[in-house]
Amino acid sequence: MNEQKRNNEPPDMLADILDDLDAPALRAVRTYVERRLDDVRPSLRELIRSEVDGEIVDIEDHGAYTLVRKYPPEHTHWFGSTHQVKITPRKLRNHSHSIV
Template sequence: MSDPHDEPEVPDTLPEALIQRIDSLELPELKAVLSYVERRIDALRVPIEEEIEATAAGEVLQIENYGVYALVRKHPPNPDGPGVNTDIVSLYHVHRESQPDGAESLHWAYLGDVHNSEQIRCDSCGARLDKNASVCPHCGNKHISQSETGE
């Protein structure tokens, strides 16, 4: 385990004057710089919806962007030939993932097939859910199903 008081390794790509200025900052100022840099990176990135559309195999039906991740419903590619399998709607959790070389890629986590595309809203966070879902994948809370609400 490294000593928390060790100086961080200085990247070769940053100008010495910038490193000196950053090193002179106190903790509150450093946190403000970090917040600004994170917002600046987000402003320069291709929006996650565009990356999903450009890289998804199959046909994207819906993207719900939650900032740090997105939920994606799509028809998967047809395993028997060209096109998509319109009989299936699959649900994915997608987020950006940093690679060791500093590059980013999308990480797709398959959550399952949606057999009934009718939706309700989570009582806790308001997210749209499959009407048969028992737990909200967004906030983890159980929601009241349509049958319990009398709808």
């Protein structure tokens, strides 16, 4: 089995079970899988903490956007001031995790 098949297709045993399901049962499986993905996905705060350089002072989630107040990696040059970083949920959902 090549790398791409392992990443894009379910194991053969699971595929055999899914192939036998009708449309309502497949929708129920999809709903269950989406919930499981939400459960195992890191929280927004965890994503921010893993991506931001420097010391985080505060994280404010405003739904459409998130403000992060932090010290730059070497905050002694900035005299202790904080800078705001805006992260849009759209970028996080697409796994680009870019900080704007």
